[in-house]
Structure formats: C-alpha cells, structure tokens
Amino acid sequence: MRAxxxxxxxxxxxxxxxxRAALQGILAADETIRVVGEAGNGREALALAERLRPAITLLDHRMPIADGLSVVDALGRLTAxxxxxxxEEPRIIADMLQRGARGYLVHGEFKPGDLVRAVHEVVGGRGWLSxxxxxxxxxxARARSTPQRTDPAYGSLTERELEVMNLLCEGLSNAAIAQQLWLTEKTVKNHLNHIFxxxxxxxxxxxxxxxxx
Structure with a gap:
C-alpha cells in the first residue's frame, strides 16, 4: 500500500x-485530503477553525447567523x-479577496477535479479563481493602478516588466502584449517568468x- x-x-x-455531503464526497477521492469538520454558518466555522486548525476552509457566502464575508478575515488568520x-456579485468577490480569501470558486464553473486541485494550490500558498x-x-488591479506602486514588489520590477504587468492586468494575452510593446511573444513570456x-x-x-x- 502506497504511503x-x-x-x-x-x-x-x-x-x-x-x-456539504457532496463536497465531502468529491474531496474523498483524494487520499491526501481529509475533511475534519463541517459547519452551517460563519459563527460555527470560527469556533471549529479555532479548535481544529484546518489547513484550509471551504467557505460559502450566503449563510444564516453569520455569512462568509463577515468572518473571512478572522478565518484567514486561522486557516487558508x-x-x-x-x-457572482463583483462587490462580494472583491471584498472576499481583499479580506484575505486565497481563492474563489463559483458553483457550476468547476469540475470535481478542479476543486481538488484548487485545495492543493491554495494550501500551497497559491491562488485559484473561477x-x-x-x-x-x-x-x-486596474482600479488600484496608482496605489499598487507602494507594493514592496513594485520596486523590484524593471520598467519593461511594469509595462508588461500593467497590460497583463488589463487582461491582454501574450500575443496582444507583444503587439502593444513591439516585442516577440517569447520575450513577453520571458518577462512574465521574471515577474512571476x-x-x-x-x-x-x-x-x-x-x-x-
């Protein structure tokens, strides 16, 4: 038996x-994932997260007593x-991300395998977005184009990398960025690798x- x-x-x-049962069934397909608890509202979630200290919490938004948005920042101090x-409300999505959520999945926009991978990615310190x-x-990113200059990472990017990053935030593809900056796609890819x-x-x-x- 493989360890x-x-x-x-x-x-x-x-x-x-x-x-909750459906989600547990999906996660059970991966032997490295173990559901250690479940909650029906934000208040219960905080209590369980404090006691169980899970690596990650799958958090719904619309719930009675305390919804997801009201507890996401506190949960984020205990668990990913x-x-x-x-x-799918943009305001809710933005607030969740700004308050510390590392990923955001919308029901109907992902397959079971996507959820399993998202769990691994988020626990690994990366993000996952529908x-x-x-x-x-x-x-x-567009709305914060000026404040972002105070980000510690800002000063580490070259002028060209900043140009590439700004176009990336506008949703442009590598080909479109290359055309905009008069570069080859290979050069754009190299810049992106350095930025990442x-x-x-x-x-x-x-x-x-x-x-x-």
Missing part, C-alpha cells in the same frame, strides 16, 4: 447539508480560505491577485 504524504485537513462550511459559493472571480481581480519569480507566484491569475493586495 500517503502529508494530509490536508479541510473544514467545509455551507448552510446546505446536501452541499477558499470561497466556494454561488455568489473565470468571473479572475475578471473581478483584473478590475481591482519576483512576485512569488506561478500563474497569470496569481500575479494579478498578488498585484491587487
């Missing part, structure tokens, strides 16, 4: 018991938070999320 490496303890938070909800959440993250290394990220989405904080 299992480190186990990822998960807390599932959703006011729908059927959804991956929002898992049907809420398309709608990624779009909101890009908008956040300096920001401590591994993907375009993670770079945009990192740049908005």
């Amino acid at each position: 299992v490496a480190s186990t990822i303890d998960v807390l599932v938070v959703d006011d729908n018991p059927i959804m 938070v991956l929002v898992l909800t049907s809420t 398309p709608i959440a990624a779009s909101v993250a890009v908008s956040m 290394a300096k920001l401590g990220v591994r993907s375009r989405t993670e770079a945009v999320v990192r740049w908005t904080r």
